Amino acid sequence: MRIEGKEYRTIWFENNVVKIIDQTKLPHQFIIKELRTVDDAINAIKIMEVRGAPLIGGTAAYGLTLAVQENNDPEFIKKSAKELIQSRPTAINLKWAVDRMIKKLAGINSKQILSIALNEAKEICDEDEKFCENIGINGLKIIEKIYNKKKDTVNILTHCNAGWLATINWGTATSPIYHAHKKGIPVHVWVDETRPRNQGANLTSYELNEEEVPNTIIADNTGGILMQRGEVDMCIVGTDRTLSNGDVCNKIGTYLKALAAYDNNVPFYVALPSSTIDWEIKDSKEIPIEERNSEELSHVEGVDQNNQVKKVLIYPYKSKAMNLAFDVTPAKYVTGLITEKGTCEASTQGLKDLFK
Amino acid sequence: MRIEGKEYRTIWFENNVVKIIDQTKLPHQFIIKELRTVDDAINAIKIMEVRGAPLIGGTAAYGLTLAVQENNDPEFIKKSAKELIQSRPTAINLKWAVDRMIKKLAGINSKQILSIALNEAKEICDEDEKFCENIGINGLKIIEKIYNKKKDTVNILTHCNAGWLATINWGTATSPIYHAHKKGIPVHVWVDETRPRNQGANLTSYELNEEEVPNTIIADNTGGILMQRGEVDMCIVGTDRTLSNGDVCNKIGTYLKALAAYDNNVPFYVALPSSTIDWEIKDSKEIPIEERNSEELSHVEGVDQNNQVKKVLIYPYKSKAMNLAFDVTPAKYVTGLITEKGTCEASTQGLKDLFK
Numbered sequence: 103m104r105i106e107g108k109e110y111r112t113i114w115f116e117n118n119v120v121k122i123i124d125q126t127k128l129p130h131q132f133i134i135k136e137l138r139t140v141d142d143a144i145n146a147i148k149i150m151e152v153r154g155a156p157l158i159g160g161t162a163a164y165g166l167t168l169a170v171q172e173n174n175d176p177e178f179i180k181k182s183a184k185e186l187i188q189s190r191p192t193a194i195n196l197k198w199a200v201d202r203m204i205k206k207l208a209g210i211n212s213k214q215i216l217s218i219a220l221n222e223a224k225e226i227c228d229e230d231e232k233f234c235e236n237i238g239i240n241g242l243k244i245i246e247k248i249y250n251k252k253k254d255t256v257n258i259l260t261h262c263n264a265g266w267l268a269t270i271n272w273g274t275a276t277s278p279i280y281h282a283h284k285k286g287i288p289v290h291v292w293v294d295e296t297r298p299r300n301q302g303a304n305l306t307s308y309e310l311n312e313e314e315v316p317n318t319i320i321a322d323n324t325g326g327i328l329m330q331r332g333e334v335d336m337c338i339v340g341t342d343r344t345l346s347n348g349d350v351c352n353k354i355g356t357y358l359k360a361l362a363a364y365d366n367n368v369p370f371y372v373a374l375p376s377s378t379i380d381w382e383i384k385d386s387k388e389i390p391i392e393e394r395n396s397e398e399l400s401h402v403e404g405v406d407q408n409n410q411v412k413k414v415l416i417y418p419y420k421s422k423a424m425n426l427a428f429d430v431t432p433a434k435y436v437t438g439l440i441t442e443k444g445t446c447e448a449s450t451q452g453l454k455d456l457f458k
Numbered sequence: 459m460r461i462e463g464k465e466y467r468t469i470w471f472e473n474n475v476v477k478i479i480d481q482t483k484l485p486h487q488f489i490i491k492e493l494r495t496v497d498d499a500i501n502a503i504k505i506m507e508v509r510g511a512p513l514i515g516g517t518a519a520y521g522l523t524l525a526v527q528e529n530n531d532p533e534f535i536k537k538s539a540k541e542l543i544q545s546r547p548t549a550i551n552l553k554w555a556v557d558r559m560i561k562k563l564a565g566i567n568s569k570q571i572l573s574i575a576l577n578e579a580k581e582i583c584d585e586d587e588k589f590c591e592n593i594g595i596n597g598l599k600i601i602e603k604i605y606n607k608k609k610d611t612v613n614i615l616t617h618c619n620a621g622w623l624a625t626i627n628w629g630t631a632t633s634p635i636y637h638a639h640k641k642g643i644p645v646h647v648w649v650d651e652t653r654p655r656n657q658g659a660n661l662t663s664y665e666l667n668e669e670e671v672p673n674t675i676i677a678d679n680t681g682g683i684l685m686q687r688g689e690v691d692m693c694i695v696g697t698d699r700t701l702s703n704g705d706v707c708n709k710i711g712t713y714l715k716a717l718a719a720y721d722n723n724v725p726f727y728v729a730l731p732s733s734t735i736d737w738e739i740k741d742s743k744e745i746p747i748e749e750r751n752s753e754e755l756s757h758v759e760g761v762d763q764n765n766q767v768k769k770v771l772i773y774p775y776k777s778k779a780m781n782l783a784f785d786v787t788p789a790k791y792v793t794g795l796i797t798e799k800g801t802c803e804a805s806t807q808g809l810k811d812l813f814k
Contacts, residue, residue, distance in 0.1 A: 129774035293777075295755070297653060297677040300772060307777040319779040321653040321755060322678050323711025327747070327785035330713070355679025357686070361717040391683070399651070399677060402758050404770025414760025414768050416656060418485035421663040423675040429683035 103266035104312050105132060111271055113152070113160050113227065115220060118171065120164045124151045125267055129308040130405050137161075140169035140182045147189040147196070150299070154268020155342045155378050156230045159195030162186045163223035166203045170219045174212050179204075191390040192351060192428050194343040194380045199226055227270045233375035233442035234272035241278025241338065241373055241440045242285065248335050249287045255316075256282070257335045259292040259325055262353035263305035264340020264373060274373040275338040276309065278440065283315050291317040292328060296353060298399040298425060325359050329366040337363050337370045338440070344372065344379050348433030348448030349386040354426055360435035369437040372448065376441055376457060386430040396423040459622035461488060461668050467627055469508070469516050469583065471576060474527065476520045480507045481623055485664040486761050493517075496525035496538045503545040503552070506655070510624020511698045511734050512586045515551030518542045519579035522559045526575045530568050535560075547746040548707065548784050550699040550736045555582055583626045589731035589798035590628035597634025597694065597729055597796040598641065604691050605643045611672075612638070613691045615648040615681055618709035619661035620696020620729065630729040631694040632665065634796065639671045647673040648684060652709060654755040654781060681715050685722040693719050693726045694796070700728065700735050704789030704804030705742040710782055716791035725793040728804070732797055732813060742786040752779040 103110050105123075113122050120137040126149065127133045135151060137143050143165025146152050152161045169182035183200050190196060206222045207215060248256050264275035272280060282289050291310055296302035303319045310317040320328070328334050337359055343351040350356070350372050363370035383389060400417040417423065436448035446452035459466050461479075469478050476493040482505065483489045491507060493499050499521025502508050508517045525538035539556045546552060562578045563571060604612050620631035628636060638645050647666055652658035659675045666673040676684070684690050693715055699707040706712070706728050719726035739745060756773040773779065792804035802808035 129777075295653065297651065297679060303773050303777065303779075308774045311774055311776045317777070319755065319773060319777050321710065321781070323653060323709075323714065323785075324780070324782055326713040326717070327710065327782055330786065353679075354677065354683065357682040358679065358714040358718055361682070361721055362714055365717055399675065402760060402770070402772055404758060404772035406768055406770050412762055412768055412770050414758070414762050414770060416758055416760035417659045417675060418664045418667055420667040421485075421659065421673070421675050423659075424680070425677070426680055426683055429679075430686065 103271050106312070112157050112267060113164060113270065115164060115167070115224070120168060122146060122152050122161065123267070125153060125305060126151050129304050130411050137165070137168060139172055140165050140186070143168055144185055144189045153301070154263060155193040155195045155340070156234070156269040156274065156375055158190060158193045159199035159377060160227045160230060160270055162196050163199045163203050163226040166200060167216070167219040167223045170207070170216050174215050179207065190392060192342050192392045195377050198377050202226065230269055230375060230377070231271040234269050234274060234277050236442035237274055237373050237375065237440055238272055238277030238281040240445050241371070242281040244336065244371065244440070244445065245278055245282040245287060245289065252335065255288040255290050257290050257292060257333055259294065259328070259334045259337045259359065260306060261294040261302060261339045261356050261359055262296045263301040265306050265309040267305045267309060268340060274340040274375065276306070277373065278338060279315060280313060283313065289315060291315060292325065292334060293317050293319045294322050294325060294355065294359070295319055296355065297322055301353070322355050326362040329362050329368050334368050337368060338373055341372050341374045341378055342428060343389055344374055344439065345383055345386055346379065346381050346453055347384070347450050348436060348439065348452065350431045350433070350436055350448070351386065351389050351428050352431065354429050357429040357431045360431040364435045370435060371438050371440055372436055373440040376443070379453065379457070389430065392427040394425045394427050396425045399423040399425050459627050459665070468513050468623060469520060469626065471520060471523070471580070476524060478502060478508050478517065479623070481509060481661060482507050485660050486767050493521070493524060495528055496521050496542070499524055500541055500545045509657070510619060511549040511551045511696070512590070512625040512630065512731055513623070514546060514549045515555035515733060516583045516586060516626055518552050519555045519559050519582040522556060523575040523579045526563070526572050530571050535563065546748060548698050548748045551733050554733050558582065586625055586731060586733070587627040590625050590630060590633050592798040593630055593729050593731065593796055594628055594633030594637040596801050597727070598637040600692065600727065600796070600801065601634055601638040601643060601645065608691065611644040611646050613646050613648060613689055615650065615684070615690045615693045615715065616662060617650040617658060617695045617712050617715055618652045619657040621662050621665040623661045623665060624696060630696040630731065632662070633729065634694060635671060636669060639669065645671060647671060648681065648690060649673050649675045650678050650681060650711065650715070651675055652711065653678055657709070678711050682718040685718050685724050690724050693724060694729055697728050697730045697734055698784060699745055700730055700795065701739055701742055702735065702737050702809055703740070703806050704792060704795065704808065706787045706789070706792055706804065707742065707745050707784050708787065710785050713785040713787045716787040720791045726791060727794050727796055728792055729796040732799070735809065735813070745786060748783040750781045750783050752781045755779040755781050
């Protein structure tokens with residue numbers, strides 16, 4: 103991942119602190135923030151300084167490492183693990199990463215515990231990076247196929263940010279796009295703005311600009327008519343939790359794009375590392391759907407004409423608003439799941455064949 | 459229509475000027491603006507100080523009256539008519555109203571022409587008001603039926619603003635809601651924010667607040683999951699142009715909500731006065747879809763903490779954006795058309811039975 107021409111990762115450990123890119127400040131300010139305690143990590147997840155299922159997992163792993171560094175009493179570590187898991191309800195990677203850390207640290211004595219925690223957190227992150235790279239290699243095949251048939255720019259629609267800012271590197275949905283771009287296949291990305299937090303505009307378009315991939319921001323309302331007009335060749339999105347039956351929980355509004363893709367015979371792919379699969383929940387109705395503060399809707403931040411960051415109220419002052427953060431796309435509307443192991447059908451059988 | 463407890467219409471003629479409510483200033487400021495020339499009227503339509511298909515028609519009729527008042531030379535009137543029709547491409551009422559005025563004024567001598575133009579413009583507006591009232595009476599029957607079955611608050615989702623601010627009074631989509639509210643049927647409205655111009659939040663929620671109808675603003679992305687959860691009993695939207703086959707052209711994003719409604723067996727109604735029907739175009743691909751300035755996406759206006767209206771750039775400064783204003787919902791996704799003459803199927807036969 104390149105920002106202003108320099109290579110980064112979204113999270114790293116340096117001089118006893120965890121460093122992150124504060125994503126609430128993007129795209130107007132690029133700020134590297136230090137997390138010194140597990141509470142800093144919990145807060146960063148809660149207020150979405152870090153977001154995206156894989157990066158939330160990585161931050162939780164490093165967060166638990168910070169807990170160990172603060173106080174390696176098993177009770178404190180256990181309490182910290184619980185608080186980390188509760189910091190956001192929908193992304194499954196959070197629980198997955200914390201459980202993996204706890205398992206690794208079980209029965210380790212106090213001398214070694216910090217270095218083991220640190221290694222495991224780094225391994226979780228390295229693994230995610232490798233998985234995202236493989237997702238890119240697997241997804242590239244789909245883009246190549248479309249390009250070989252069309253012999254013209256491949257138009258890809260994406261929703262929210264499942265880019266490198268949502269992972270450790272490469273991204274999930276963007277990884278095939280970056281791989282195609284590096285290979286010289288002409289791609290153009292329709293970036294859904296993704297209200298209310300505008301992660302599409304603020305983060306995905308920002309990323310694509312930095313990587314010099316042509317992209318155009320559109321209102322979330324626009325994807326339908328573009329598909330009707332034949333101006334979208336494929337959709338790729340990420341996911342916060344995919345059930346073993348292929349149902350996909352992702353950023354609110356994903357379901358509407360999947361419906362439009364289905365109605366217009368546009369292939370709709372979901373890119374995910376296997377850490378995002380929930381093998382336990384059988385019914386998507388059981389997925390906890392986070393409801394966030396309605397101020398995320400009613401207030402918007404931007405830069406004014408003096409280049410100052412300003413927050414403004416955009417709604418009538420008497421109005422109330424409701425802010426659900428995720429929805430579920432039934433498996434039948436998903437053309438395929440692009441994973442680190444290959445691409446499969448969004449179904450129980452498809453996932454079983456690939457992972458069991 | 460009540461604003462701050464006082465009765466209004468959206469457009470009226472007084473002391474040789476046309477008065478409008480400047481809708482680009484709502485909800486933060488309530489400003490009545492005077493249009494003195496036909497160019498003022500053209501500009502008001504272009505920059506959306508007035509918007510909504512029926513109100514655009516009414517403004518065009520009064521605009522032509524201003525042209526007659528300025529200079530009753532037939533060439534000037536003809537040129538003004540042409541410019542008015544070109545001020546916005548998608549709403550069919552614009553052409554309908556101007557054609558009706560021109561037909562009425564044909565061959566009228568200079569002495570009478572102003573008073574005849576004025577009468578005709580007023581009649582177009584009075585007729586629209588009456589039509590909207592009848593739409594309300596017809597749509598009320600549908601809401602009543604749901605209420606009688608559910609015996610609890612009827613949750614209605616609407617997109618954009620097809621309220622009294624889009625018409626002369628009552629609104630189209632909102633008229634059944636206002637009629638139900640006045641009759642004591644408990645209704646609650648899910649108001650789609652409606653990016654990029656946020657007419658749902660800025661205008662529909664504002665209107666509903668003023669009329670004391672319970673309402674909640676949601677991101678345009680949210681309707682799908684609400685329907686999956688059974689939290690929407692029906693959808694009602696307006697339209698800028700309905701084809702004789704029942705295809706509905708309306709604010710961008712309408713199509714996505716219709717798809718979600720269809721997928722979840724939620725009835726999806728379109729409310730319209732017959733002036734919005736295009737009897738000529740047979741294929742929705744021929745409807746001119748307006749592309750507006752991308753600044754409507756990249757810049758947002760609101761009030762800051764000092765209660766000052768501020769405009770801010772919300773996108774990365776390197777990003778480009780694309781702003782299509784309308785989409786088309788195929789007739790098969792529309793449960794019914796609520797018109798001033800009654801409710802019919804969205805089909806050639808349905809419309810023929812009602813209007814021929």
